[in-house]
Amino acid sequence: MAKVTKDTVIGDVIKQNPEATKIIEKYFGNGCFTCPGIKVESIAFGAMMHNVDPEKVVAEINALEEKNGD
Numbered sequence: 001m002a003k004v005t006k007d008t009v010i011g012d013v014i015k016q017n018p019e020a021t022k023i024i025e026k027y028f029g030n031g032c033f034t035c036p037g038i039k040v041e042s043i044a045f046g047a048m049m050h051n052v053d054p055e056k057v058v059a060e061i062n063a064l065e066e067k068n069g070d
Contacts, residue, residue, distance in 0.1 A: 003062055003065075004020075004043070004058050004061045004062055004065070005043075005058060006042065006043050006044040006047070006054040006055065006057075006058055007042050007043070007044060008042060008043055008058075009038075009039065009040060009041065009042055010024060010028075010032065010038050010041055010042070010043060010046055011038040011039045011040075013043070013061060014038075017061070017064065017065055017068075019064055019068070020061050020064060020065075021033075023057065023060045023061050023064065024046075024057075026060075027046075027047070027050060027052045027056075027057050028046045028047075028049075028050050028052070029050070032046065043057050043058060043061075
């Protein structure tokens with residue numbers, strides 16, 4: 001899988017790496033998973049809405065993928 005960036009759509013991240021769900025929930029809460037915006041909103045947008053640094057979220061997701069050998 002390609003590296004995740006702040007412009008990657010949240011739904012795509014979860015689809016490509018289901019383990020990333022834990023990281024998304026950590027920063028954005030579990031309401032994210034029932035929101036229709038998950039299919040079109042980027043990590044940067046979610047981070048802005050939740051007052052989180054998007055680079056922190058991206059770094060954790062990419063570290064998870066490196067750990068798993070993706």
